[in-house]
Amino acid sequence: MPQPLERPTMDKTNDFVVKFANVNGSGSASANQLFAKAVLRMGVPVASRNIFPSNIQGLPTWYEVRVSEAGHRGRRGGVDLMVAMNPQTWDRDVAEMEPGGYLLYDSTKPLPPSRFRDDVTVIGVPLTALCNAEYADPRQRQLFKNILYVGVLSALLDMDVAEIERLLGEQFKGKEKLIAANVHALHLGRDHALETLQCPIGLRVKRSDAVGDRIFVDGNNAAALGCVYGGATVAAWYPITPSTSVAEAFMKHCKAFRTDPDTGKARCAIVQTEDELAAIGMVIGAAWNGARAFTATSGPGISLMQEFLGLAYFAEIPAVIIDVQRGGPSTGMPTRTQQSDLLLAAYASHGDTKHVLLFPEDPRECFDFAATALDLADRLQTPVFVMTDLDIGMNDWLCEPFVWDDSRRMDRGKVMTAEELEAGADFGRYKDVDGDGIPWRTYPGTHPTKGAYFTRGTSRDPYARYTEEGSVYVDNMQRLLRKFATAAQLVPAAVPRPARQPTRVGVIHYGSTAPAMQEALGMLDGQGLHVDALRVRAFPFGDEVIDFVERHDTVFVVEQNRDAQLRTLLVNEGAVDPAKLVPVLHYDGTPITARFIAGDIAGKLSALTIVPLRKALP
Amino acid sequence: MTYLKPHFRNPALPSNALGYTRRDYEGAVSTLCAGCGHDSISAAIVQACFELDLPPHRLAKLSGIGCSSKTPTYFLGASHGFNSVHGRMPSVLTGANLANRDLVYLGVSGDGDSASIGLGQFVHAMRRGVNMLYIVENNGVYGLTKGQFSATADKGSKSKKGAVNPDDPIDLVSLALQMGATFVGRGFSGDKAQLVPLIKAALRHRGVAFLDVLSPCVTFNNHPGSTKSYDYVREHNAVFNRPDVVPHREAITADSAPGELVTVTLHDGSVVRLRPVAGDHDVHDRIAAMNHLAERQAEGEIVTGLLYVDPDAGDLHDRLNTVDTPLNRLNDAELCPGAATLARVNAALR
Numbered sequence: 002m003p004q005p006l007e008r009p010t011m012d013k014t015n016d017f018v019v020k021f022a023n024v025n026g027s028g029s030a031s032a033n034q035l036f037a038k039a040v041l042r043m044g045v046p047v048a049s050r051n052i053f054p055s056n057i058q059g060l061p062t063w064y065e066v067r068v069s070e071a072g073h074r075g076r077r078g079g080v081d082l083m084v085a086m087n088p089q090t091w092d093r094d095v096a097e098m099e100p101g102g103y104l105l106y107d108s109t110k111p112l113p114p115s116r117f118r119d120d121v122t123v124i125g126v127p128l129t130a131l132c133n134a135e136y137a138d139p140r141q142r143q144l145f146k147n148i149l150y151v152g153v154l155s156a157l158l159d160m161d162v163a164e165i166e167r168l169l170g171e172q173f174k175g176k177e178k179l180i181a182a183n184v185h186a187l188h189l190g191r192d193h194a195l196e197t198l199q200c201p202i203g204l205r206v207k208r209s210d211a212v213g214d215r216i217f218v219d220g221n222n223a224a225a226l227g228c229v230y231g232g233a234t235v236a237a238w239y240p241i242t243p244s245t246s247v248a249e250a251f252m253k254h255c256k257a258f259r260t261d262p263d264t265g266k267a268r269c270a271i272v273q274t275e276d277e278l279a280a281i282g283m284v285i286g287a288a289w290n291g292a293r294a295f296t297a298t299s300g301p302g303i304s305l306m307q308e309f310l311g312l313a314y315f316a317e318i319p320a321v322i323i324d325v326q327r328g329g330p331s332t333g334m335p336t337r338t339q340q341s342d343l344l345l346a347a348y349a350s351h352g353d354t355k356h357v358l359l360f361p362e363d364p365r366e367c368f369d370f371a372a373t374a375l376d377l378a379d380r381l382q383t384p385v386f387v388m389t390d391l392d393i394g395m396n397d398w399l400c401e402p403f404v405w406d407d408s409r410r411m412d413r414g415k416v417m418t419a420e421e422l423e424a425g426a427d428f429g430r431y432k433d434v435d436g437d438g439i440p441w442r443t444y445p446g447t448h449p450t451k452g453a454y455f456t457r458g459t460s461r462d463p464y465a466r467y468t469e470e471g472s473v474y475v476d477n478m479q480r481l482l483r484k485f486a487t488a489a490q491l492v493p494a495a496v497p498r499p500a501r502q503p504t505r506v507g508v509i510h511y512g513s514t515a516p517a518m519q520e521a522l523g524m525l526d527g528q529g530l531h532v533d534a535l536r537v538r539a540f541p542f543g544d545e546v547i548d549f550v551e552r553h554d555t556v557f558v559v560e561q562n563r564d565a566q567l568r569t570l571l572v573n574e575g576a577v578d579p580a581k582l583v584p585v586l587h588y589d590g591t592p593i594t595a596r597f598i599a600g601d602i603a604g605k606l607s608a609l610t611i612v613p614l615r616k617a618l619p
Numbered sequence: 620m621t622y623l624k625p626h627f628r629n630p631a632l633p634s635n636a637l638g639y640t641r642r643d644y645e646g647a648v649s650t651l652c653a654g655c656g657h658d659s660i661s662a663a664i665v666q667a668c669f670e671l672d673l674p675p676h677r678l679a680k681l682s683g684i685g686c687s688s689k690t691p692t693y694f695l696g697a698s699h700g701f702n703s704v705h706g707r708m709p710s711v712l713t714g715a716n717l718a719n720r721d722l723v724y725l726g727v728s729g730d731g732d733s734a735s736i737g738l739g740q741f742v743h744a745m746r747r748g749v750n751m752l753y754i755v756e757n758n759g760v761y762g763l764t765k766g767q768f769s770a771t772a773d774k775g776s777k778s779k780k781g782a783v784n785p786d787d788p789i790d791l792v793s794l795a796l797q798m799g800a801t802f803v804g805r806g807f808s809g810d811k812a813q814l815v816p817l818i819k820a821a822l823r824h825r826g827v828a829f830l831d832v833l834s835p836c837v838t839f840n841n842h843p844g845s846t847k848s849y850d851y852v853r854e855h856n857a858v859f860n861r862p863d864v865v866p867h868r869e870a871i872t873a874d875s876a877p878g879e880l881v882t883v884t885l886h887d888g889s890v891v892r893l894r895p896v897a898g899d900h901d902v903h904d905r906i907a908a909m910n911h912l913a914e915r916q917a918e919g920e921i922v923t924g925l926l927y928v929d930p931d932a933g934d935l936h937d938r939l940n941t942v943d944t945p946l947n948r949l950n951d952a953e954l955c956p957g958a959a960t961l962a963r964v965n966a967a968l969r
Contacts, residue, residue, distance in 0.1 A: 234946040270946060
């Protein structure tokens, strides 16, 4: 018998947030992803985020799906429909809901009314009972329960069930029995809902065409693909959350795209090392010897690589490091997101060092920047970091499709050939012959008598001869600064987004903050607060970044760390007035939300405009 | 400073099959202490490479940090060299080898570099089967920091200042055998007749070759009470065998009675003839080698010679099934799947 719904309810189509509260290891992730993809297949953009513990089985895990016809990819904050499948987190899950929202729960065991809220609509489905009646095998009972609630949601949200069936068909292609079993479970849930509940509820997914040709992919997969397209042949890595899937995806892509069709042999070498020191050591050795090489790691791995990074900087050896940032310090929050490795990476190692950092905003830029980083590392002969994070790296993001220009060639930088050496070219390994601070190099084995040199971490003259002469050392360190200035010209430029009308207020942001920032700018605009935005995409900063700060009286710097690390880099390297730069910081390990940014900036702006009452000066 | 030798070529100097003289394999003037064992090893490397007709530029020499790691400057001046960070030569060399499988790789390290700070990288290089010759110039002390014990110093041995080492030593030869090295031997810098052929055979070996070379430190560890001094090593040297390498193109002529020599045919067809001295274990038998080593060590002896070889060993590239072309020579077309493939990737992500 249909249950009457009688509480204050919301009425939203293609614009709401669903959150799944599950137990880790219960097989919920693929069901939740199935739901998100089904919405996408209906032409409605989604932003999905997996919020998971450092654990394999038993601890709470959440999956948040933001359905947004407008295409907002950041977190909004708040939950409109909670799929509460984890008794451990029930109270906080219920508390997180928006007034007027919907709460779907497993009603097999009755709960006292005190566990619910008056201002949300409760939808009980006896999922466990339904599964127990249908399936004898305990594992099936568990797995199909997840599909069952997807079926319930399809009815509640008025979704096209055929899209879900198609997705199941694709997922289990070739395993017809599994397809049938999953479709059966799907309909078990759906039919139960249609028969016993008032469907649809106030939240609905309506077919649209707002997705276009965009793709749904995680940043780690995208970065790995970018390394394939960028020509990386050597990958050395050590497992660490949240970067592990970069290496795993690289293996998968290499198997598909780097297997010699005639011999079956691999056009790449992938080594899982004993630690991160060995990983960066191998990258440096391979790049010294003319291969494109990269490693993927996270903050603790970068910490271990410090000594080698100084060597690569000073000995001028290319290296690409994909840093999928997580919550630190120490083990910190290994399965939560942060942007807290900026200073660690920018000044990695002892002595005077500075490194090139790239900040991708989404998986599409992870792809682009991975390939770009390989070019930049060769061109600049120095380590280049791709500073992604867990939010981009491990979540599926809706983003523009990958693009590749077939006329593009790897930029191997200044490599002297045997012919050039034979023709008598003057080769000084650390000599600045072009005025850009970048010297020429040779690969080992190039020429029988010319071009060999000795690479070392100790000081040397322009011809790579060991010396401890102070003036020669200083000249070399100055040349490295010129090279860094060249880097500022070569890295991806910052992307401006001007306000609708001229303003003296600006905001700088970077990386995974971008989607929430975009939405926050819209919210602020709605409140009459006009803010020019600049998305920084690299360090060292180009002139456009410093100009932006100079053109504004107040510049908010939005970051996902405690210590305002990009702001520190701006103050250190941009010589800008620190008083202008107002930090907006979010670092609880969850991805930053539009509401947080808009609220914090609006609050700080009103504080800036309040003039305290004071005595008139005589 | 780097001291370069004058370019003077004596036309009377003998040349090898490639037309190179021994001078073409030399490097800058050594800045180590006079009488340092490491200089003898450098000279042995020069002679081995000259006699093997190796094109100098087709060899890459890599090292870590320390006195021994400085030596690559002092030999093979026409080769690319890499003096990396302390204890981490193995990973840098592994990466270099991955990039270009066609070069010959020589890793030079010391006992502090390999047994103390770099023990982890040492064992992992052994177990990965990187195609290289890994030489440890073993003197039991830190020279550049003036005489501290390293992890290969024997328990009870005395430092120059009289301190007694309380810790058990790490024997890198035993470790290499245990970790899967496929060519393992030990030499002594004071016995060039044994050392040069050991290096030649090791350079010809395909797979990971490890040589521990006792190389006394004349400044900090050559006194009574040291177990790494010239006198001590000479007195306790239990020579297992003396090798002799015949390159594959030369006919083998028997210059000793049949039955006395053990012959090993290496991957490239070169033959190593081993003249047994003390001990008779099968050089192809890893466990017998470990037993022999353990038994002689228990008697306080230092076993030298070629202890174990697997001539059919593969290397890291075999395990990874990499293409024959060096990875650093693959071009855009061979590496980049192109736009059409990317369109299919995109389609699968919708």
